[in-house]
Amino acid sequence: MPEGTELAIKVENLTKVFRIPHEKHTTLKAAVLNVARKRSYTEFQALDEITFEVKKGEFFGIIGRNGCGKSTLLKIIAGIYVPTSGKVKIDGRISPFLELGVGFNPELTARENIFLGGSIHGLSRKSIEEKFDKIVEFSELQEFIDMKLKNYSSGMQVRLAFALAIHAHAEVLLMDEVLAVGDSNFQNKCLEEFNNYREQGKTVVLVTHDIGVVQRYCDRAMLLRNGKIVNIGKPEDVGNQYMLQNMSDEEQRILDEQTEGDEEGVSRKDVAITGVDFLDDKGQVRGVFSTGDDVTARIHYFTKKPIEKPVFGVAIHTQDGINIAGPNTRTSDFTIPEISGEGYIDFIIKKAPLFTGAFNLTVALFDWNLSIPYSYQEKRYIFRIKSADTNQYGVVKLETAWKV
Numbered sequence: 001m002p003e004g005t006e007l008a009i010k011v012e013n014l015t016k017v018f019r020i021p022h023e024k025h026t027t028l029k030a031a032v033l034n035v036a037r038k039r040s041y042t043e044f045q046a047l048d049e050i051t052f053e054v055k056k057g058e059f060f061g062i063i064g065r066n067g068c069g070k071s072t073l074l075k076i077i078a079g080i081y082v083p084t085s086g087k088v089k090i091d092g093r094i095s096p097f098l099e100l101g102v103g104f105n106p107e108l109t110a111r112e113n114i115f116l117g118g119s120i121h122g123l124s125r126k127s128i129e130e131k132f133d134k135i136v137e138f139s140e141l142q143e144f145i146d147m148k149l150k151n152y153s154s155g156m157q158v159r160l161a162f163a164l165a166i167h168a169h170a171e172v173l174l175m176d177e178v179l180a181v182g183d184s185n186f187q188n189k190c191l192e193e194f195n196n197y198r199e200q201g202k203t204v205v206l207v208t209h210d211i212g213v214v215q216r217y218c219d220r221a222m223l224l225r226n227g228k229i230v231n232i233g234k235p236e237d238v239g240n241q242y243m244l245q246n247m248s249d250e251e252q253r254i255l256d257e258q259t260e261g262d263e264e265g266v267s268r269k270d271v272a273i274t275g276v277d278f279l280d281d282k283g284q285v286r287g288v289f290s291t292g293d294d295v296t297a298r299i300h301y302f303t304k305k306p307i308e309k310p311v312f313g314v315a316i317h318t319q320d321g322i323n324i325a326g327p328n329t330r331t332s333d334f335t336i337p338e339i340s341g342e343g344y345i346d347f348i349i350k351k352a353p354l355f356t357g358a359f360n361l362t363v364a365l366f367d368w369n370l371s372i373p374y375s376y377q378e379k380r381y382i383f384r385i386k387s388a389d390t391n392q393y394g395v396v397k398l399e400t401a402w403k404v
Helices: 028-033 070-077 110-120 125-139 154-166 184-199 211-217 235-256
Strands: 007-021 041-055 059-063 085-090 094-097 172-176 203-207 220-225 228-233 271-279 288-290 295-308 311-318 323-325 338-349 357-366 373-386
Touching: 007 070, 007 203, 041 070, 041 203, 041 228, 059 070, 059 211, 059 235, 070 085, 070 172, 070 203, 094 154, 110 125, 110 154, 125 154, 154 172, 154 184, 184 203, 184 211, 203 211, 211 235, 220 235, 228 235, 235 373, 271 357, 271 373, 295 311, 295 357, 295 373, 311 338
Parallel strands: 059 203, 059 220, 094 172, 172 203, 288 373
Antiparallel strands: 007 041, 007 085, 220 228, 271 295, 295 338, 311 323, 311 357, 357 373
């Protein structure tokens, strides 16, 4: 974002402490009998001196492990929670979609809930009536609009809630795990709508576990851990830091385990990327290629237990650390139903548009949501390119032309 851009959200020294009672009274009688007894509490600090800014028109991602404070932060921004200390300044009307079912009545029909939820978003009845058809059309729930919400699946509820939130036409859209439920077609539809928001100069704040979405769509990202900001910066850098953090946590968990645990689960000790071979277009192993050659990185893996819908990812860097590309099978729309045992997958750079140099390859294997790093090998493998053109400058060969 250009310097001097106006701010949509400014958070200063934000702290939130919850008081959790040691004793819980589940009946009115118990509460009355213990009314004079002094209750004891445990304090839990969900957020600790959080300070950051979101610019107008920015797509801002917030990631972190469960319990790090992401959802609490979003609820404070939305005005649902009151901070223990600190300030939040908002410039513009907010449209929040924070939890499944919030603002809806399960005993009412979807039609009735659109008017109920719309009023919560600050829309007048006339405004809701004008937007009603577009909301229903976007949700793709025309056939079920007069069905009670309690009979809706979680995916159908997400469609309705998201359609309502985006048609509130607020300046700031707050989204908490909106893509966690629902089919891939609707998820893509949501992401397209996010882009429409950005083109209109509106602001989107997205909390998610899906690192791929953050790295692909966000302008900046923030990583939270234990209620504190770890990093704010480029989505790729923040996402990679989060993945490495998860790996470190998983390593520690395995070291701390006294027993094998759930034998049905899959942990990093059960999975490994065992090596990478670089092949030419004839299938021969090579270490040096020419500019314009097909370069195949054959990634070998082993897993003791089946992994459903795994995601393989790579990153290509120059020797001095410049990131050239970082695709994965999910963003490339290449879905792998399952892997088990020993096998390999080929990543092919077609007609490699690279000039002379050595290039580092990072390889990784994740779950579908890119939240569980089964194996991550950073810049471990090297291939080289030798170009016949000795007058080249830069790293990548572009197809260019001159014209007058």
